[in-house]
Amino acid sequence: MVKMELPKLDDFLKRLWKSWEEAKKSMEIAKEAMKRQFNKKRWNLQGLKKGENIWLEVKNIQSNQFSKKLNQKKYGFFRITKNIEQGVFQLELP
Numbered sequence: 001m002v003k004m005e006l007p008k009l010d011d012f013l014k015r016l017w018k019s020w021e022e023a024k025k026s027m028e029i030a031k032e033a034m035k036r037q038f039n040k041k042r043w044n045l046q047g048l049k050k051g052e053n054i055w056l057e058v059k060n061i062q063s064n065q066f067s068k069k070l071n072q073k074k075y076g077f078f079r080i081t082k083n084i085e086q087g088v089f090q091l092e093l094p
Contacts, residue, residue, distance in 0.1 A: 048089070053077040056091060 048054060055074045065071040082090035 048080060048083070050080050050083060052080050054080060054089065054091075056093075 054077065056076065056078050057074055058072055061075075063071055078091040078093060080089045081092045084090055
């Protein structure tokens, strides 16, 4: 019959749990650092309200221009008519 020593098992489980907790803390720190780095170059759209003017980017708009390089990057200022969600707006277009 094999006799298992429980104190060694308890110590192993405590070390395993401690390692797990440290890994979770490290992942949270890394997540916050990545979020900060990502948001550095993002324009703050949360302060925009209905009635203000913003640029309309040509990112997902098809045009008749032959070359994408020669196409405009932005079309101009348009008034916000509705704030749909964070960073998504309905604009008053001509």
